[in-house]
Amino acid sequence: MYFVDTIEVPGLGNRSYLAGGERTAVAVDPPRDIDRVIAAAAQRGVRISHVVETHVHNDYVTGGLELARTTGAAYLVPAGARVSYARVPVHDGDRHEVDTAAGLVLRALATPGHTPHHTSYALEQDGSAVAVFTGGSLLIGTVGRPDLVEPRLTEDLARAQHASAHRLAAELPDETAVLPTHGFGSFCASSQAGGGETTTIGKEKADNTALVRDVDTFVAGLLAALDDIPAYYAHMGPANAAGPAPVDLTPPPVADADEIAARLAAGEWVVDLRHRVAFAAGHVAGSFNFESGGQLATYLAWLIPWGKPVTLLAESADQLAAAQRELVRVGIERPAAAATGNPAHWVPEGTDPASFPRATFTDLAERPRDGVVVLDVRRASERSGGFIEGSVHIPVHSLRDRLGEVPAGQVWVHCAGGMRAAVAASLLDAVGRDVVAVDDSFDSAVRAGLVVRSREAGQERAA
Structure with missing residues (x-):
């Protein structure tokens, strides 16, 4: 018998895994707060014998190094990854026993594309693959984005993603469970595809864009769909290559x-x-x-x-x-x-808290537009599907540096659901702007007759 436990990291749209038998287990792409992984192993009553990384991550600081040090596990990292700490370098085809009694072996498969050194790991029981940990390679319905390493490598890595997906599909049985790290809201995914929370090699053969399109069509579509990269990604790779320090989660000093x-x-x-x-x-x-x-x-x-x-x-x-x-x-x-x-x-004694109003898209539709600025803080890919006529577009992630571009007037700021609009409203409020946060679904803007459909998408003005 074997088990695979999923450790969700929903805020980052990622998953980590603990897999093993009765005595020992492997941790795959663990999060920084390793106590969650250790607790999962304790609940199973197993020792973590191996910690593996599919790649040097760009979207979070790994807990792999510290987990390996804490548990005494072997730390497996792709051989092509340039890191400054001792680890077990993994090459294509390498095999590592996870639990001898259960007949569990981890087999490395080179799957470049998300990064040049990316490696997937097939979990085999008695010689047959039962699951594959695909990291940022084959995701549910899509693949990991290929543009996080070096702009000049992006197209080559996109082609490598296509080849890697086809390698996995050719070498693994259809019933093999596909267990990616990214793709549950992560910006490391090239697109946010639907299709459910679980999948297999067979299902991906029928649905995954990398497996149902020829390489040129796939690469063109993949590159066209790439969205902005979170700015903090620039700091994650170097931190992971250098070797992250242990975390300190004790309460911070109290401020009055x-x-x-x-x-x-x-x-x-x-x-x-x-x-x-x-x-x-x-x-x-x-x-x-x-x-x-x-x-x-x-x-x-x-x-x-x-x-x-x-x-x-x-x-x-x-x-x-x-x-x-x-x-x-x-x-x-x-x-x-x-x-x-x-x-x-x-707030200091004698001072009142600040505040600003909230509204809906219906309120906006009924409001005279004189002196009103409508600010759309969604990403460009979202706006391409439809926008409010006359609105100013500044994505929330760039607003801090572009506050001076917001025209004079009362600013009604919106996103797709309200959370990013609240962030933007707070940025504007902090610099003294008269702001209204539109806390509403963008579907309501469509129903209120506010939305112009993108001509690029071949759509007409909404009724």
């Missing part, structure tokens, strides 16, 4: 209202983790709203100047602890300070 004010005055970031509804109703002037949960780590790491001290404001100790855990996964190591409670505790 005067210290919060002083940190804001010094140009540091004060981040309010509460839900956007609560933030709009009352917050520390100058603070930014990045909701805990969801994609906190992705968007905060994308927008914050790298290395800038950050103070976290949370409604509870649990919310604060969860945010710390998310942020260490992307290299935001320790908050400079933190506070829990509500804005009444965070």
Whole structure:
């Protein structure tokens, strides 16, 4: 018998895995907070004998090195990856016994494309593949993006992705479970394909773009679909190659209202983790709203100047602890300070919290447009499917550096669902703009008759 446990990292759209038999197991692409992996092994009653990386990751700081050190496991890293620490270099075809009693062996398959050194691992039982850990190679319905290494390599890596997908499809049985690391909302995926949460080689043969299209058609479509790369990715690869340090998840120093004010005055970031509804109703002037949960780590790491001290404001100790855990996964190591409670505790005595209104797309449709600026903070790929006529487009991830481009007037800011609009509204509010956060689904804008369909998409103006 064998098992495969999935360790979800939903904020980053990733998965890690623990797989093994009765006595020993392998951890695949573990997250930075390794206590989750250790707890999963303890629950199974197994020893982690191997820790493996499919590639040097660009979207999160790995816990692999520290997990291997902590457990005494062999640390398997693709031989082509340039790293500065001792590891077991993995070459194509290498085999490593995971659990002898269960007949489990891990076989390495070179699958370049997401990175030049990318390696997948087939989990074999008694010589037959039962699962394959595909990292950023073959995903559910799509593949990992090929543009994270070097622009000049992107097309060659895209072609390599096609070949790697076909290699996996040719060498593994149709019933082999495909277990990717990326593709559940991760920006490491080349596109966000549907098709469910689980898949097999056979299903991917029928559905995956890399397996149903010829190489030229596939590469053209893949390159055309690539979206912006989160800015913090530039720091992840070097951190993983150098060898990440252990994490410190102990509570940060507590800041009172005067210290919060002083940190804001010094140009540091004060981040309010509460839900956007609560933030709009009352917050520390100058603070930014990045909701805990969801994609906190992705968007905060994308927008914050790298290395800038950050103070976290949370409604509870649990919310604060969860945010710390998310942020260490992307290299935001320790908050400079933190506070829990509500804005009444965070503003100096005699000072009222700041606030701004929220609205719906129906409210916008009924509002006279004189003096109103509609700001669309979605990504370009989203806007290409339809937009509000006359709106200004600045994606949220570039807004911090482009605040001066927002025209004068009351700014009604929207995204696709409300979360990114709240981030943008907080950025605008912090610099004194009159802002309204549109907290609504973009589908409502269509129903309100506000949306113009993209001509590039061959669509006409919405009724």
